[in-house]
Amino acid sequence: MTNRSAGSNRADSPGLATKDQGPRTRRAAASVEEHLELVTRLLEPLQNRPAESVSVAESLGRVAHSDVLSPVDLPLFRNSQMDGYAVLATDVSTVPVTLKVSATVPAGPYEEIRLDVGSAVKIMTGAPIPQNADAVVPVENTTADGGYVTVDVSRAAGDYIREQGSDITAGTLLIRAGQMLEPRHIAVLAAVGLSQVDVRRRPKVAVITTGAELVDAGSQLRPGQIYDSNGVTLAAHLTANGADVVAVNRSSDDADEFRRILRESTAVAELVITSGGVSMGDFEVVKDVLEPLGGQFGSVRMQPGGPQGTATIDGVPVLDFPGNPVSTVVSFLMFARAALRQAAGLPPISARSAPLAHSITSVAGKRQLLRGRLGSAGVELIAGPGSHLVAAMAWADVLVDVPEEATSLDAGTDVRVIPL
Structure with a gap:
């Protein structure tokens, strides 16, 4: 500018x-x-x-032009909810039980691993679940000793595993047209891998x-x-x-x-x-x-x-x-x-009614738009009608809309107020 x-x-x-x-x-x-x-x-x-495409990173406060659907499942793949050990639930149905640790899986790129019966795979939060595993035992329920781990608490199939698509599946509606994008919306757009979004120009x-x-x-x-x-x-x-x-x-x-x-x-x-x-x-x-x-x-x-x-x-x-x-x-x-x-594409700001906290007088033949502030007793005027009273605008939160024909209004009279 x-x-x-x-x-x-x-x-x-x-x-x-x-x-x-x-x-x-x-x-x-x-x-x-x-x-x-x-x-x-x-x-x-x-x-x-019309629409324009903007970076998701720069879309805060913009208004979605059209519905946004997820292009992928979330989670993208089965992954661990906890740091711990991926196991077969049948292997830990009776505890304590000691299992051989056959591998370690960190979060990040990986080669597929298959879990054998009678063994465990050490796994980090967010890491892919090995083939054949159906439960994760949190690390605090285990005791490690060299290449072995003793499981002290039994776990059922599905425990501490986040299944692919358990949050949303591909094609799920994420954002409706007309939605003003807030940080929470940006989070989901980024999570499904969208770098651009169509917004209202x-x-x-x-x-x-x-x-x-x-x-x-x-x-x-x-x-x-x-x-x-x-x-x-x-x-x-x-x-x-x-x-x-x-x-x-x-x-x-x-x-x-x-x-x-x-x-x-x-x-x-x-x-x-x-x-x-x-x-x-x-x-x-x-x-x-x-x-x-x-x-x-x-x-x-x-x-x-x-x-x-x-x-x-x-x-x-x-x-x-x-x-x-x-x-x-x-x-x-x-x-x-x-x-x-x-x-x-923003929602309208609607006027409402509120009772006057005190009586007022007005000029006949002119619609007065007076600065006011809403409180527990209703709306009170905080300045006169002068167009030079700038400070009162900072103190006000509404305009009090007084009809042309009104010359005086009693306390308690409902008036139209317009949010600033």
Whole structure:
């Protein structure tokens, strides 16, 4: 991933200098559901992902594209469950009994050995069982003396022998299509000798943050500058929800710079997400560039995250989120997360209901998405509605979804909560 610094200030952005800065027109604000329907249609090409083959060693967190069947039996051959002695059960039915040790079999490559009546073969855990042997006596039940061993505990046929195919047989279903691969799944794939596995191809997504005021974390801030948190935040959310983040770039408010970065992004990505530059101000570079190209911009009746935009550039869908950090995250959660998880084959993250731990007030006509935390008494708000309250997102574990029409809700009222 790359991260470019802002290249010019708003006041002297040459690409915007000749643009008419007259009053903007407002479209009727859309509901959350109306905008979500628009975004869902826009992202339909991301669905039905093809397969790609990846190394089993690198498949952690990927989603199996199809059922995986075992190509072999497990165990691959009859082998010893213990360090001890391979014997005929009839030879140790009466104990103590002393047997001649005719050979030693370690784990690893071997030449087949046949066990004779009245003898024993010293054997290590995992080593192949000699022909004719039908039991293993653990070493702790024996006493060795030179080339002989005395067996003190009798054993029945089958004791301490792992039979071929006793775990699984060739053709057994190991992994179902749609399963996200965890370490336990990787273990069985490796055990049956598979080096590659077909997984769902991840959607390739590029991120562009905008604003002449943005600088990299760790930089020395000048007056009016702030750290660019949206780039790394969106990349983290995208990765956590099954996307392959192919670029994280930043543009100033210069239109030519934004066009160049957008062109580079659409060349490598199947989806581009921008933050900032979509509101009603004079220096809204995303809106300025994309609206003449058919982009749709307007307001959604939600807080935070009201200003929203969509476009298709070079055949690639572009989602345009507002730039305040909380607005960016809430926009992603409400409009992009579900579609990306579906495209990646990940299970949906479902909302649930929970009682309010205390009463709240809300703004009429706007759907409030407030930061909250679930506890034994229900869900409590941990911050106000402001889109700049970044720390509260770290402390929260849900968004509290307050309907447009609500102006106040009493303690104990069930509300919809969306896991973060």
